[in-house]
Amino acid sequence: MNAIIILFLIGVLLLAGEVFVPGAILGIIGGLCMLVGCVLAFVNFGLAGGLIATAVAVVLLGLMLYIELIWLPKTRVGKKLIVQSAVTATSQPPVADLQAVVGKTAEAITPLVPSGYVIVEGRRYEAFSQSGHAPKGAMLRVTGLDNFRLILTKS
Incomplete structure (x- = not known):
């Protein structure tokens, strides 16, 4: 039981760290930790325990995605992390008439x-x-x- 909880916590922390570290490595490793936690739950607690662990993992993943994609960009810290400006220039000069x-x-x-x-x-x-x-x-x-x-x- 402790291994499953630890894997879920590590997975959530790595998914949260994905916001601050470029690339998808932390998110992939975090997802794999949660997947291994679900597999351990199926092995140790059978179908019912595995389904509960999977449901918890899906809820945690959905919560993390909501926080990262909806809530965080509206905060002061999130606004500093996200590029707010747009490039309005063109890369090529206008074609001659x-x-x-x-x-x-x-x-x-x-x-x-x-x-x-x-x-x-x-x-x-x-x-x-x-x-x-x-x-x-x-x-x-x-x-x-x-x-x-x-x-x-x-x-």
Whole structure:
């Protein structure tokens, strides 16, 4: 009986520690401790004792999940543990407007071999040179727009 109670307590403590330690290791070990406690209850106390221990384990697991996922985020400590801000920036610059850049002159700010970066009217774009390699500083003409990059030819 003592081993079952100890395993359940260790399982609950490890599940509670899961909140503070990244990764799922403590939660998995805590769940396994509770599972071993249930198996011991079935072995030592038969079907009735095992079912009672399993019911207790399920209630404890549900209580821990409620505390960790519902109650804790509303507390002062929980608010410090949870990231409250959101990233509103984009990871990619906006795609160029086709009518605004076609026919314009572009200056290579990196060597185009055949891809690189150019500046068109003060804005930086990723570009592809149809004419092959172009050195840094080369003046090119915008002829089109691919999915996310400008298509260039030598002027």
